[in-house]
Amino acid sequence: MNLKISALDYVQEVQNGNISAEDFTAATLERIHSVDEKLHAFLSVNDDAINQAREIDKKIKSGDKVGACFGMPISIKDNMCIKNSKTTCASKMLENFVAPYDATVISKLKEQDAIFIGKANMDEFAMGLTTEFSAYGPSKNPWNVDCTPGGSSGGSAVSVSAFECVASLGSDTGGSVRNPASFCSAVGYKPTYGLISRYGLISYANSIEQIGPVTRTVKDTAFLLNMITGLDPNDNTTVDNKNEDYLSGIDSGVEGKKIGIIKEMMAEGTDPAVISATKDAVSKLEGLGAICEEVSLDMVKYSVAAYYTITATEAGSNLARYDNLRYGYDFSLEGYEFNSYIQKARKNFGPEVTRRMIIGGFVPSAGHAGKYFLKALKVKNKLTKEINEAFKKYDLLIAPTVPILPFKLGEKIDDPVALFLVDINTVTANLTGKPAISVPFAVSNGLPIGIQLLADSMNDKMLLQAAHALEQTVKLPEVPI
Amino acid sequence: MVTEEEIEKVAKLMKIEVEDHKEYVDKVHAMIDYFDILDSAGVDDEEISMPEIPITALREDKHIPFDEKLIEKLNHYKGTYVRAPKMS
Amino acid sequence: MTKIGLEIHCQLTNLESKLFCSCKANYRQFEINENICPVCMGLPGSLPRLNQDAVKKATMIAMALNCSTPDKIAFFRKNYFYPDLPKNFQITQLNIYGDTSVGGPGSIMVGDKEIRITRIQLEEDPGRLIYEGSSSKNQITLVDYNRAGTPLVEIVTEPDFENPKQVREFLNILSDLLENLGVSDPSLEGAMRADANVSIEGGKKVEIKNIGSFHDLEKAVHFEITRQESLHSREIEIAQETRHWDDKRKITISSRSKEEALDYRYFLEGDIPWVTIDPAIQEKLKSEMPESISSKKERYVSKYSIPNQVADVLSSDKFYSDLFEDSHTESNAKEIANIITTDLMGLVDTREKREASKITAIHLRDLADAIQTGKISRNSAKNALHEIVKTGKDLSQVMSDLDLGNVSDESELLTVIKDVISEEPQAVEQAKSNPQTINYLVGKVMQKTKGKADPKLTLDLLKKQIE
Numbered sequence A: 001m002n003l004k005i006s007a008l009d010y011v012q013e014v015q016n017g018n019i020s021a022e023d024f025t026a027a028t029l030e031r032i033h034s035v036d037e038k039l040h041a042f043l044s045v046n047d048d049a050i051n052q053a054r055e056i057d058k059k060i061k062s063g064d065k066v067g068a069c070f071g072m073p074i075s076i077k078d079n080m081c082i083k084n085s086k087t088t089c090a091s092k093m094l095e096n097f098v099a100p101y102d103a104t105v106i107s108k109l110k111e112q113d114a115i116f117i118g119k120a121n122m123d124e125f126a127m128g129l130t131t132e133f134s135a136y137g138p139s140k141n142p143w144n145v146d147c148t149p150g151g152s153s154g155g156s157a158v159s160v161s162a163f164e165c166v167a168s169l170g171s172d173t174g175g176s177v178r179n180p181a182s183f184c185s186a187v188g189y190k191p192t193y194g195l196i197s198r199y200g201l202i203s204y205a206n207s208i209e210q211i212g213p214v215t216r217t218v219k220d221t222a223f224l225l226n227m228i229t230g231l232d233p234n235d236n237t238t239v240d241n242k243n244e245d246y247l248s249g250i251d252s253g254v255e256g257k258k259i260g261i262i263k264e265m266m267a268e269g270t271d272p273a274v275i276s277a278t279k280d281a282v283s284k285l286e287g288l289g290a291i292c293e294e295v296s297l298d299m300v301k302y303s304v305a306a307y308y309t310i311t312a313t314e315a316g317s318n319l320a321r322y323d324n325l326r327y328g329y330d331f332s333l334e335g336y337e338f339n340s341y342i343q344k345a346r347k348n349f350g351p352e353v354t355r356r357m358i359i360g361g362f363v364p365s366a367g368h369a370g371k372y373f374l375k376a377l378k379v380k381n382k383l384t385k386e387i388n389e390a391f392k393k394y395d396l397l398i399a400p401t402v403p404i405l406p407f408k409l410g411e412k413i414d415d416p417v418a419l420f421l422v423d424i425n426t427v428t429a430n431l432t433g434k435p436a437i438s439v440p441f442a443v444s445n446g447l448p449i450g451i452q453l454l455a456d457s458m459n460d461k462m463l464l465q466a467a468h469a470l471e472q473t474v475k476l477p478e479v480p481i
Numbered sequence B: 001m002v003t004e005e006e007i008e009k010v011a012k013l014m015k016i017e018v019e020d021h022k023e024y025v026d027k028v029h030a031m032i033d034y035f036d037i038l039d040s041a042g043v044d045d046e047e048i049s050m051p052e053i054p055i056t057a058l059r060e061d062k063h064i065p066f067d068e069k070l071i072e073k074l075n076h077y078k079g080t081y082v083r084a085p086k087m088s
Numbered sequence C: 001m002t003k004i005g006l007e008i009h010c011q012l013t014n015l016e017s018k019l020f021c022s023c024k025a026n027y028r029q030f031e032i033n034e035n036i037c038p039v040c041m042g043l044p045g046s047l048p049r050l051n052q053d054a055v056k057k058a059t060m061i062a063m064a065l066n067c068s069t070p071d072k073i074a075f076f077r078k079n080y081f082y083p084d085l086p087k088n089f090q091i092t093q094l095n096i097y098g099d100t101s102v103g104g105p106g107s108i109m110v111g112d113k114e115i116r117i118t119r120i121q122l123e124e125d126p127g128r129l130i131y132e133g134s135s136s137k138n139q140i141t142l143v144d145y146n147r148a149g150t151p152l153v154e155i156v157t158e159p160d161f162e163n164p165k166q167v168r169e170f171l172n173i174l175s176d177l178l179e180n181l182g183v184s185d186p187s188l189e190g191a192m193r194a195d196a197n198v199s200i201e202g203g204k205k206v207e208i209k210n211i212g213s214f215h216d217l218e219k220a221v222h223f224e225i226t227r228q229e230s231l232h233s234r235e236i237e238i239a240q241e242t243r244h245w246d247d248k249r250k251i252t253i254s255s256r257s258k259e260e261a262l263d264y265r266y267f268l269e270g271d272i273p274w275v276t277i278d279p280a281i282q283e284k285l286k287s288e289m290p291e292s293i294s295s296k297k298e299r300y301v302s303k304y305s306i307p308n309q310v311a312d313v314l315s316s317d318k319f320y321s322d323l324f325e326d327s328h329t330e331s332n333a334k335e336i337a338n339i340i341t342t343d344l345m346g347l348v349d350t351r352e353k354r355e356a357s358k359i360t361a362i363h364l365r366d367l368a369d370a371i372q373t374g375k376i377s378r379n380s381a382k383n384a385l386h387e388i389v390k391t392g393k394d395l396s397q398v399m400s401d402l403d404l405g406n407v408s409d410e411s412e413l414l415t416v417i418k419d420v421i422s423e424e425p426q427a428v429e430q431a432k433s434n435p436q437t438i439n440y441l442v443g444k445v446m447q448k449t450k451g452k453a454d455p456k457l458t459l460d461l462l463k464k465q466i467e
């Protein structure tokens, strides 16, 4: 059984009768059992997957209507609710939380006969970019198991690139899909804000985050977007994409497109291998008829500080509900007074979440909001104006996804500010609501490099067309696992 | 500069009990100090913007009960009451 | 000078669903924790879904109180930990980035006094806490979340009231206004709650929290002024503090002062975009608003010549004015107003009696017609009304059941008249010389017919017989 096929190929193969959903699912589970001890992409695996695959095969055989996924095994980041299954956010705080409802993306994929093969590892409550802050231990990069796979959707990227599933859903608050996709040589997508419903996605920083696919190819991302985007009455922030078909015309190319190269995202400290890969990508795009030139977004310098200020504030509020009174983990309240119980209960947060709770209480507080939180919102506004200006001139913007190569596990975990700067190229898309994609483009010393493209709001389709064009210009080595 | 007392006060506000003091205080300090860069962004005159939704796009006022007995899926106590600790 | 300001919390009890989810707004009919869902329980991943009608109703309240209504409203999070708040923050409104709550500054006349409204905001109600256990040692807290997330409108006034009487008058006007708008039933338990702030000349401001009804609000304000004046007269300083209303003992009690000042870290609720209410929609809302009480009253007086006092009573009570509106025509308006205010109000003077009452607009119209065409005497009409309220039967049915119809059959009436003439020869002679005294004979006829004789017909026939 070839587990390395793309989502579109999988659908083709099942439709042609070459493979069955059951056989593919069984082989996928076997793969997980053989490699995941080493990689730790999963926090839990769906015991019922084989039965679900068998049911879908039955539907196929009897000629019943079958959803577009045909039993495709998909992994889901463990911050999205699947009814009656554990959703932990990789936190001890939600050790025993069983979601009583489906996230909108989950209902939509269920209708299309996808199989949720397991819940993917992540940084606790999505705060981090290495998966080292998972309360259940880090994931490993399949390209080099001593290295981080990136994060926070590290488990999603690992599971896709190590063939433990065909595709995955992650969430991207400041690069959390694109960063691990870049580090693991997968395609990672952050859609226009509001394109995908967040209902059932456990909030970290709700005003800027989006669910996004991690896939092997750009086409697979377009395929998934066709199923999970659109207005959702359960999420007032969703936007109407009028049932856009992201797959049609995906090979339209980039001829005549104007592309701006973001100067501030290739600044000092960027790895030379990353710079040269980006320059290579630019010349490949030029070779396809695009017109590329440098553009400056001055506010990018302040974007990381604004990003962490805003996310800490929102997280401080979003995570306040974890007081262990209505759900959470086993911890008796006998003998405690309200405040002392909650303080004790919240000790189940890991160190990074704890730190961000403190920052999230500090930066928007009465005495400090003006210096921190309000200023951050204003930077966000000015950055948005700048990028809107840029999109008047350019169809697309380009930059490396991450300024550095995948680094060793443990290398930066003790230096929070060093970790901040790894996000410098990705947070802009979140702060401004623009769609962005990371495309696998190079491998340097056995470590992947991804290239990031950005487009204006609701130009997701054009962005995917350009990403597909760029993807076609390289043939990358296979993951060595 | 953020003082240690301020950090402790905020921790209490957020119902966070900090034991390993130095570890937390130092890192939180470093993170907050980094935010000082915002002072040089020159954004005082900027507005704050938000997405908008027309009132007509909001949910209609209809009663649709949740399809399951939610309380049975939660931690609860004394019949269907949720129990909380005493309020001091 | 005494200064009193109010913060009034009014539940929008007439809505179908909660503010951010589709659970029932009127939670009173449910078993404990039966009216909940992932949204109002703040479960991980759930998002608020704003109720369109809640925004409309709150906007109407703002309009009725002459407040400005912005074309964009925003929601904020008020962050604090409490077991009745499932998310440990409350979604509410605030005016920190311009006027973005449903109602901006406005004012309303209370008698001759102008009371300024600071703002009107739409927010979610928390759940309900129940304390059990006899001592503080074994005390436990139980929570019922059925109320959590129900729509609440907060009306904040400037400290413009000078005495409890003005407060009472304002509350009366407000209750009538809310009921007239059809947004709330102020008589439901817990539907109206309030906080107040009170200061007397030379004293500091004291907040009183937790007042569970309008009735108690007036009492609390009165108590607090008396308390402060008593301190002042003994030259004891009035401390700036928060006090709670004890509704059993009917006094205010100082809240423990160790309660540290909370920092609510207000910031914009990102899950709800700013809601635009463009001028056209505002105009439409205004046009859909029920007629105001004062305009109704004016119309009753000028169009139907209903006496001032009757019009006042009729217009300020939605139950009666709705009945009046649905039943009256130009010709019977005065009669109907009369039936309602002199007879019906006495029959259904409590909430229970109103709810049990079976009377409809059709009954009232029939009754007024019957009186005006002489089919029933006023006296019998009163009896018929009593029966209608009880049974809801048609007027004609009631009249025949209770034998209340006027005797308007000429031959039947003539027999009675002839009897009277033969029994009262003296009076007949008197009437011949002095027509005024004929009324005595009419009364006799009435007596014999138990008041059912058509008075006009009786008079005509009597006159003919005597001549």
Ligand SMILES: [Zn+2]
Pocket (backbone or CB within 6 Å): C018, C021, C022, C023, C035, C036, C037, C038, C039, C040, C041, C149
């Ligand atoms: Zn609900």
